[in-house]
Amino acid sequence: MKKKFDVLPEIAKLGHVALVSNDLEKSLWFFEEVVGLEKTTEVDGVHYLRAWGDFEHHTLSIKAGPEPSVDHIAWKAKRPEDVNNFAILLRDAGVDVTEVVAGTETGQGDAIRFQLPSGHHFEIYYQMEKPKVTDPKLKSVLKNQPYKAWRKGISPRRFDHVNIATNAQASDIVDFLAENLGFKIREYIKAPDDQVVAAWMSVTALVHDIAVMSNPVFDTSHELHHISYWSDNAQDILRAADILRENGVHFVGPGKHGISQAMYVYATDPGSGVRLELFSNSYLILDPDWEPVEWSLEEMEIGFTYWGEQAAAGEDANTTINAGSPIEQAIK
Amino acid sequence: MKKKFDVLPEIAKLGHVALVSNDLEKSLWFFEEVVGLEKTTEVDGVHYLRAWGDFEHHTLSIKAGPEPSVDHIAWKAKRPEDVNNFAILLRDAGVDVTEVVAGTETGQGDAIRFQLPSGHHFEIYYQMEKPKVTDPKLKSVLKNQPYKAWRKGISPRRFDHVNIATNAQASDIVDFLAENLGFKIREYIKAPDDQVVAAWMSVTALVHDIAVMSNPVFDTSHELHHISYWSDNAQDILRAADILRENGVHFVGPGKHGISQAMYVYATDPGSGVRLELFSNSYLILDPDWEPVEWSLEEMEIGFTYWGEQAAAGEDANTTINAGSPIEQAIK
Amino acid sequence: MKKKFDVLPEIAKLGHVALVSNDLEKSLWFFEEVVGLEKTTEVDGVHYLRAWGDFEHHTLSIKAGPEPSVDHIAWKAKRPEDVNNFAILLRDAGVDVTEVVAGTETGQGDAIRFQLPSGHHFEIYYQMEKPKVTDPKLKSVLKNQPYKAWRKGISPRRFDHVNIATNAQASDIVDFLAENLGFKIREYIKAPDDQVVAAWMSVTALVHDIAVMSNPVFDTSHELHHISYWSDNAQDILRAADILRENGVHFVGPGKHGISQAMYVYATDPGSGVRLELFSNSYLILDPDWEPVEWSLEEMEIGFTYWGEQAAAGEDANTTINAGSPIEQAIK
Amino acid sequence: MKKKFDVLPEIAKLGHVALVSNDLEKSLWFFEEVVGLEKTTEVDGVHYLRAWGDFEHHTLSIKAGPEPSVDHIAWKAKRPEDVNNFAILLRDAGVDVTEVVAGTETGQGDAIRFQLPSGHHFEIYYQMEKPKVTDPKLKSVLKNQPYKAWRKGISPRRFDHVNIATNAQASDIVDFLAENLGFKIREYIKAPDDQVVAAWMSVTALVHDIAVMSNPVFDTSHELHHISYWSDNAQDILRAADILRENGVHFVGPGKHGISQAMYVYATDPGSGVRLELFSNSYLILDPDWEPVEWSLEEMEIGFTYWGEQAAAGEDANTTINAGSPIEQAIK
Structure with a gap:
């Protein structure tokens, strides 16, 4: 082929x-x-x-x-x-x-x-317009930056990653992403039965462009766990928490993941129920000979949450949204 | 070929x-x-x-x-x-x-x-050992991080980039890096005579793995302007400034570059005279169709320094160190 | 009396x-x-x-x-x-x-x-209304905070201090503030002729509610050097610099004072020319037996500016505004 | 009297x-x-x-x-x-x-x-020595700062407050502090039976030099809930969390209180079991006509914790230490 x-x-x-x-x-x-x-x-x-x-x-x-x-x-x-x-x-x-x-x-x-x-x-x-901002009230004075930062709200810098969830085998997704789309596993969790139950994968230097999580509690095999925008500084995440609280938006965090080493707050869009991760710090993988970091479920106390507030048990199951259509392959 | x-x-x-x-x-x-x-x-x-x-x-x-x-x-x-x-x-x-x-x-x-x-x-x-840290006093509790952070001093996260300088044409270097080593120009400065006088180039998602600056004030064609280590947060750079001042180390900054959008402090190693940039923020280039950002010398007021303290005129000339041997091609 | x-x-x-x-x-x-x-x-x-x-x-x-x-x-x-x-x-x-x-x-x-x-x-x-904010879009969800933070712009927390300037003797002002109004000297600069040429004074735990600076370059005996609003974090001052630059507002900084140990940016109101200090960190004086800290002019390299960008020489003279009326005592 | x-x-x-x-x-x-x-x-x-x-x-x-x-x-x-x-x-x-x-x-x-x-x-x-630091490795270059900051560990700036706990009436303590020692109530919690169950009190501009909390779960009438040191920036508290985690020290947080508006992490001294709050931000009360802010127990969701991780229910009871001797008046 x-x-x-x-x-x-x-x-x-x-x-x-x-x-x-x-x-x-x-x-x-x-x-x-x-x-x-x-x-x-x-x-x-x-x-x-x-x-x-x-x-x-x-x-x-x-x-x-x-x-x-x-x-x-x-x-x-x-x-x-x-x-x-x-x-x-x-x-x-x-x-x-x-x-x-x-x-x-x-x-x-x-x-x-x-x-x-x-x-x-x-x-x-492949092809996507890169519109130049022309309104001087919106346009950055920098030639390498589309809009002024800090105009309103939390003001993250850029789109970062997606995290998808499944009630089927994670390996169904992970293998597909690796074999057909070229994603590399950067970090992953292996269950006692040797199944990969979660994986952080990327084609870029980011630790993950996409993460995959499997858990029987999810409604279907094709859920969205969250999407994520990136901010430059950990303190921007604290400021995000202030803004979310003042606007009555439900959120979990702040905290810091062990896997990915990233600061986070998870906010819920009150319209769609989509979970949005406000995200900062983390690390880059520039080594071509990166060895995927394996974590066991026992190590998840530090792997999921290095410190800070994490979602209550079971919350994950209720707060994903459907990210696909039921198809034959999905339910084995 | x-x-x-x-x-x-x-x-x-x-x-x-x-x-x-x-x-x-x-x-x-x-x-x-x-x-x-x-x-x-x-x-x-x-x-x-x-x-x-x-x-x-x-x-x-x-x-x-x-x-x-x-x-x-x-x-x-x-x-x-x-x-x-x-x-x-x-x-x-x-x-x-x-x-x-x-x-x-x-x-x-x-x-x-x-x-x-x-x-x-x-x-x-290609081949380089990746030694595991074993001393529990030094070793991070995280499997994806070699050492504990914050053990001493400024404590940057990782090596970031080099900036080399020449009193010859920048294009001698830029062309070599592009043609033989695959570096892409991310941002550059064009003089009124259409010469590229500085370029920020990378093979990674970083805006620059290497920058090249030409100026007749430099002593030779093969100077090192600075090396740079990266910290996670802009405030880490402010903390770096405190530490440098308390230790009597000469430095310039803090400031923020327009080109690269990075927070910086430039400190001088009192032993060798090497200039070290403590660096944070900046942006990533993940687009394969990135158009190099061209700056003119007139735009350098914002391009070099978006805000903050910059080096006094002429300081550059005195504070580079030799990064090579005189060779025939270098002096044309 | x-x-x-x-x-x-x-x-x-x-x-x-x-x-x-x-x-x-x-x-x-x-x-x-x-x-x-x-x-x-x-x-x-x-x-x-x-x-x-x-x-x-x-x-x-x-x-x-x-x-x-x-x-x-x-x-x-x-x-x-x-x-x-x-x-x-x-x-x-x-x-x-x-x-x-x-x-x-x-x-x-x-x-x-x-x-x-x-x-x-x-x-x-003494008497001043403390209006409750009632509009839920503006009102903080906290009972101890009038407005939501981060609604727009730099968004400092509170008014902090004033800095007044004179072309006459600083001691004319300092003595008046101490003797009649109860201000205590917290830090001050003594010239070689034993004159106090600047003083930071307060009635609160702040290092200064008011500072007094004398210099013959000022136009009159009754200038305003700057007013200052306080932000919670040093990084808020960096964010302020971004916002000022993007809005085309002239400013100096960021930097950190030695005297007062405060992070600063000095912005100029483009309407009135008033200088506004965006200010953070600093320290509190809670000791009743505080000994005023004396600085000499030779120590001002670190006293005025612990690090960072400072105003160009002479800029002070051009950027104060009149803060009073000419009166007989003022010009001796 | x-x-x-x-x-x-x-x-x-x-x-x-x-x-x-x-x-x-x-x-x-x-x-x-x-x-x-x-x-x-x-x-x-x-x-x-x-x-x-x-x-x-x-x-x-x-x-x-x-x-x-x-x-x-x-x-x-x-x-x-x-x-x-x-x-x-x-x-x-x-x-x-x-x-x-x-x-x-x-x-x-x-x-x-x-x-x-x-x-x-x-x-x-009243009288307490204020020793000058003389060792140049320890001494700050600033005349208004005893030691260099950032020498080791978390490196907070200064001692801030104490929080004491009792299984008796909080008002026994609050009234004593107000009547005999001049402490003013800045914020407090009133139970449905009109009892003050917690109060934040100060003689300074800080929201609290001392807080008092009553709860029948505490062992005695004279417990110490925590002592607190203050850092300049919210991000210093995040850095503290990193350091605590890497050193295997148990802690809760980071979070932000509604009452006092302060960022916190609560760490437990593994030697004595004393709880130490690493603390930043908060606000100052400079108004002589401050009206104590009253909170109800229903408002505690936002009052105790504006956002972030809080102690598990019941943890308070197990982690205070004895701060006095049983005396007759204490147990009524």
């Missing part, structure tokens, strides 16, 4: 997440006023948002729908031809691939969509 | 800098007690140091010598075979390449050394 | 500063949008502002006028009867005292006004 | 706490190496410690004993004669007062000791 390409197609980075909210107004208030994302544009009821340091057209889109869900999680390919090459590669692997023509999603070129074995919906694109 | 390889050799990341100090004791006091680097080992008068979050054997080595200088700047290749492939590629490009057998530098496998057209000495290696 | 009172009248704290701006619109943009002060009310063209953590009706008032100036600097007395007792005490000391009836200044009870020997205008009041 | 004095004696500030540890070595490791307090001196087995910004001889003393306990909590009087005047005032109020001659406690002048109705042991002194 691999001989079809001179160079295997590659994922460059996480692009965006497309959310459906059952209370659009509240979700927009949360993401625009409390979190402080900027609106690039609104087209046909889809609101395209990004953080002040996001270069591409959008890193989050939100539209109204009867049930909160994730329409898709989008990844930017490394080269223009990689979009089509991923279609070939995935179809060869027996995956059903849909083509999404340029402009279907505002700002975006030709793309493909498909489901993981778990039923999570993924999109791969 | 390129057809010799299935895959072109690639640089994965900056590895280490090998310093020569004319006052070793003072340099060790500075780097170990004030900056707070950890000593992996000392062998034959070479002191191998790293930050608490550096995984490889060393990111800085220091030995005594009559004149302060940089022995070499070392880069880790992406694959084992890349070391040899770089040797082939560089020799084809007319570069004189020396082989350095495993163990010459403690912890390091086979490597090569060569000079840039400017005379700067580079090394490329 | 002192026998007139069972208990000598006392100053409890700095209350507010009343500014006159020659560009009111710009000053309001600066103080409300960039600095982020809240407007309690506007009455007869006087805009009454306070920070989110200020309990009293206003800590800054601004009105339009042909020339930027300070109408008065107001101090809250410790007891209701102290306002009148200060009138008696000051008149006994030969000071001309004017009574200001309740309501002249919105929210304020009966007060007195008078000039220092330098010509600076002071006010003493 | 009050006519005996021209001026009533007054407390100026909290001075120190004298601890007894049943594992002195571990307590010294905790307070000196982990917390990073400096040792002024050791005399006759009593270790006198202070933070780098504490001006007086000691703010904590520790000696060995069979049971962990608080020997006394010491307060500095405002004037030399206040020590004796407090003795007169307290004896008139029926309190048994013991005189402690100068030198009994190293560095301290004549003092008095007595018990609260609850059995807590208090000391009042």
Whole structure:
């Protein structure tokens, strides 16, 4: 199969997440006023948002729908031809691939969509507008920064990662991500039966562009645990906590993870119920010979939470949202 | 030339800098007690140091010598075979390449050394020990972190980048780095005569693994402007300033660069005169279609210094140290 | 003289500063949008502002006028009867005292006004409204905090101190503040001729509620050097620098003073030219037996600026504004 | 009674706490190496410690004993004669007062000791040495700061407050503190039966120099809930959490209180079991007409913990230490 390409197609980075909210107004208030994302544009009821340091057209889109869900999680390919090459590669692997023509999603070129074995919906694109901000009230004075920082709300710098959940085997997802999309395992949790129950994976220098967690408490095989935006400083996370509390938004934290070494607060969008991680610090993996860090469940007292407030037991099960469609492979 | 390889050799990341100090004791006091680097080992008068979050054997080595200088700047290749492939590629490009057998530098496998057209000495290696810390007083309780943080001094997390200087054309270096070593220009300054006078280049997601600055005030074509260690938070840089002032170490800053968007303090090693940048924040470039950001000299008021204290005019010229040998190509 | 009172009248704290701006619109943009002060009310063209953590009706008032100036600097007395007792005490000391009836200044009870020997205008009041914020969008969820923090701009917590300047003897002012108003010297600078050329004085635990600086470069004997608002964290001052730069507001810093040990940025109101210090950290003096800390001019390299950017020489002279009327005593 | 004095004696500030540890070595490791307090001196087995910004001889003393306990909590009087005047005032109020001659406690002048109705042991002194640090490795370059900051461990700036607990009525303590020692209530919790169950009280601008909490779960009427040292920045508390975790010290937090608006981490001295609060931010009360802020138990969700991790229910009961002797008045 691999001989079809001179160079295997590659994922460059996480692009965006497309959310459906059952209370659009509240979700927009949360993401625009409390979190402080900027609106690039609104087209046909889809609101395209990004953080002040996001270069591409959008890193989050939100539209109204009867049930909160994730329409898709989008990844930017490394080269223009990689979009089509991923279609070939995935179809060869027996995956059903849909083509999404340029402009279907505002700002975006030709793309493909498909489901993981778990039923999570993924999109791969290459071409995406990088709109220049022109309004001097919004535009940064720096040429390397789209918007002014600190205009409103929490004001994180950029989109960081997604965390998906499943009530099936994590390895169904982890293996798919590794074999077909080139994600490398950076850290993972192994259960006593040698099953990988959680994995932090990336194609970039980040510890994770995506994390995968399995637990029978989750409703389906294709849940979204959280999406995450990144801030420059740990203290920005403390300021985020102040802002969330004053705005009556439910959150857990602050705390610091052992795995990933990141400061966090987990806030819940009062519109859609989506969990948003405000995130800072962490570390970079620049070594090509990185050995994945293995953790046991016994080590999770420090692995999940180095210190700080963590979610109450069972809360995870109630606060994920559906991130895909039930498909045959998902429930084995 | 390129057809010799299935895959072109690639640089994965900056590895280490090998310093020569004319006052070793003072340099060790500075780097170990004030900056707070950890000593992996000392062998034959070479002191191998790293930050608490550096995984490889060393990111800085220091030995005594009559004149302060940089022995070499070392880069880790992406694959084992890349070391040899770089040797082939560089020799084809007319570069004189020396082989350095495993163990010459403690912890390091086979490597090569060569000079840039400017005379700067580079090394490329792949294999490097990643020593586990075993002393419970030093070892972090986290499996993904070598040493405890905050043991002493400033305590930065990891080695970040080097900045080299030349009194010749910057393009001599920039072109070499781009064509032979695969560095991409992320931001650069263009003079009115269309010459690139400074460039920030990387092979990683960092805005720069290496920066190149040209100015006739520099003594030679092969100077080191500074090396840099990274801290997690802007406030760590303020704490660094307190520590430097209390220890009587000369420094400039704190400030924030426009280019790279990074918080900084520049401290001078009282032993060798080497300038060390304590560095935080900045941004990541994950986009494969990044367009280098061009700055003019007129924009440097905000480009060099977004805010804060900057070096007095002319200080740069006096505070670089020699980072190579005079070679024919360097002086045109 | 002192026998007139069972208990000598006392100053409890700095209350507010009343500014006159020659560009009111710009000053309001600066103080409300960039600095982020809240407007309690506007009455007869006087805009009454306070920070989110200020309990009293206003800590800054601004009105339009042909020339930027300070109408008065107001101090809250410790007891209701102290306002009148200060009138008696000051008149006994030969000071001309004017009574200001309740309501002249919105929210304020009966007060007195008078000039220092330098010509600076002071006010003493006791009664001041402490308006409860009722709008749930503005009101903090905490019962001990008037407004939500972080609503807009820099968002400092509270008014902190004033710094006044004179081209006459500092001791004219310092002695008056000590003898008549009970201010204690906390730190001071002594010139080689034994003159006190600057003093940091307080009636509270702050290192200074007021500082006094003398220098022949100042235009008159009654200048305002700066007013200052306090933020909780050093990093808030870095965030302030970002916001100021993005809004095109001139500022100096960040830096850290040796005297007072405080982080600072000095911003200039583009409307009035008033200098505003954004201020954090510093220390408290709780000891009743505090010995004033004496500094010599030679020690000012570390005394004025422990580290960071400081104002260019001579800048002080150009950026103070008039804080009083020329009076006979002022020019000796 | 009050006519005996021209001026009533007054407390100026909290001075120190004298601890007894049943594992002195571990307590010294905790307070000196982990917390990073400096040792002024050791005399006759009593270790006198202070933070780098504490001006007086000691703010904590520790000696060995069979049971962990608080020997006394010491307060500095405002004037030399206040020590004796407090003795007169307290004896008139029926309190048994013991005189402690100068030198009994190293560095301290004549003092008095007595018990609260609850059995807590208090000391009042005025004269205390303020030793100058002379070792250039320890001494700050600033004239207003005793030691260099950041030498080791958490490195808080200064002693801040004590929190005492009782299984009897809080009002027994609160009324005594208000009537005899001049403490003002700044914030308090009122139970449905109108009982004050907790109060934050001060003689300084701090929200509390002392807090009092009553709960039947406490063992006796005279417990110490915690002592507290203050750091300049919220991020210093996060750094403290890192250091505590790496050193295996049990702690709760970080979090932010609603009452007092302070960032905290509560660490437990592994030697004595004393709970130490690392503390930052909070607010100052400079208004002489401050109205105590009343909270109900229903408001405690936000009052105790604005956000962050709080102690598990019941933990309080197990982690206080004895701070006095059983006395008749204490158990009613």
